[in-house]
Amino acid sequence: MDKNDLLPIGDLARRTGLAVSAIRFYEDKGLIAPYRTMGNQRRFLRSDIRRLSFILIAQKLGLGLAEIEAQLAALPQGRTPTLADWQKLSRSMRSQIDKKIALLSLTRRKLDECIGCGCLSLTRCQLYNRDDRAGTGGTGPRFVLD
Numbered sequence: 263m264d265k266n267d268l269l270p271i272g273d274l275a276r277r278t279g280l281a282v283s284a285i286r287f288y289e290d291k292g293l294i295a296p297y298r299t300m301g302n303q304r305r306f307l308r309s310d311i312r313r314l315s316f317i318l319i320a321q322k323l324g325l326g327l328a329e330i331e332a333q334l335a336a337l338p339q340g341r342t343p344t345l346a347d348w349q350k351l352s353r354s355m356r357s358q359i360d361k362k363i364a365l366l367s368l369t370r371r372k373l374d375e376c377i378g379c380g381c382l383s384l385t386r387c388q389l390y391n392r393d394d395r396a397g398t399g400g401t402g403p404r405f406v407l408d
Contacts, residue, residue: 268297268305278314285314291327293317293334309342316351324362365407 275282288294289304294313296304313334320330333351337343343351 267308269308269310271296271304271306274306274310274314277311278318280314280318288314288317291331293327293331295339307342312343312348313337320355323359325358329358 269277271282271285274280274285278285285294285306289296294306294310296306299305316334317330320333325333333355336351336354337347
């Protein structure tokens with residue numbers, strides 16, 4: 263491995279926009295793995311920029327750390343992932359992303375109507391949910407989540 267392929271944690275933080283503490287957190291979770299110098303300093307692969315970028319995007323999509331960890335486990339350690347590696351990961355996530363898009367679309371539509379919370383606070387609820395009939399069917403926003 264070429265010494266130029268390794269980055270100190272501060273450089274990785276500057277490149278990703280993450281705080282050093284966040285990088286250490288992801289390291290503790292096993293999502294990235296540094297190499298250690300003779301002086302015990304952390305050095306990260308340049309490809310960890312991509313791994314951390316993926317983590318940030320996946321979190322914005324609402325994936326939890328366990329889901330992100332499972333996806334990253336499919337990527338090779340110790341070398342830069344290839345286009346084929348990323349495409350494989352992308353294909354495995356498409357159904358999750360499609361489900362989230364569908365839920366977001368439904369929620370956007372329902373928020374203009376009624377989300378089925380049984381609150382009776384909106385004028386329309388008096389028409390569509392008189393005497394909180396929706397409340398007899400269960401709790402929570404089931405018109406969106408069920």
